[in-house]
Amino acid sequence: MVHTQGVVERPGRLGRIQSEARRLLERDVLTCDQDMIRSYRDSDAERCCEIVIACLPLLTDMNKAARDWVRAKNVPEAVNRELSSLFTVVYTEGDLVVGFGALAEAEVKRVYIDPAHQHRGIGTLLVTTLEEEAVRRRLRSVHLTSRPDAVSFYLELGYSIDDRETYIIDGAEFTVVHMQKPLPFTANLAT
């Protein structure tokens, strides 16, 4: 399924995204005019899997069994089934997808940036885009489940910590931190 309700088709929201992009450009973190955020397409699934797999060596807060579990789950067919059913956006450089993120009802999830492109503001831009969609849907808050190592990224974006838990699936141990962020009330009233 291809999303037809793309970010690029919404002038009001695009304007706000461009403002955020301009702010990041001023910080010299985003550099190319052709770079853009657009809606996820089925044909992005393979590249999204590549990005997740490329991130795995960085996920040192997971044990090996957990990383293997993530690797096994992130195959194109399953990833496409999930991402195409959500409000998913990708960030591209030229034709190459370098990051993606999704909104599932009020949950921000699946935010992954290619390690070669991290720390340039792309994660911030994607999460901001998902929050703007949540505002458009008149949600009062968004929530997410973060890895411990990514908590400071979300704290920077105004999220606060609810609680933390550890669970085990087939020997794979996951410690996760539940976080949430209220959305501005006045913005909730905007169309």
Ligand SMILES: CC(C)(COP(=O)(O)OP(=O)(O)OC[C@H]1O[C@@H](n2cnc3c(N)ncnc32)[C@H](O)[C@@H]1OP(=O)(O)O)[C@@H](O)C(=O)NCCC(=O)NCCS
């Ligand atoms: C977490 C992640 C999405 C951040 O994306 P990004 O594009 O690098 O983030 P930004 O450049 O917008 O970062 C903004 C700020 O957040 C913080 N930050 C970013 N990545 C961080 C990380 N991995 N750990 C801690 N803080 C981080 C930093 O303060 C950063 O500012 P700086 O680059 O000036 O230091 C990215 O590192 C990633 O894909 N990680 C692997 C998958 C993952 O953990 N996903 C999210 C949780 S499940």
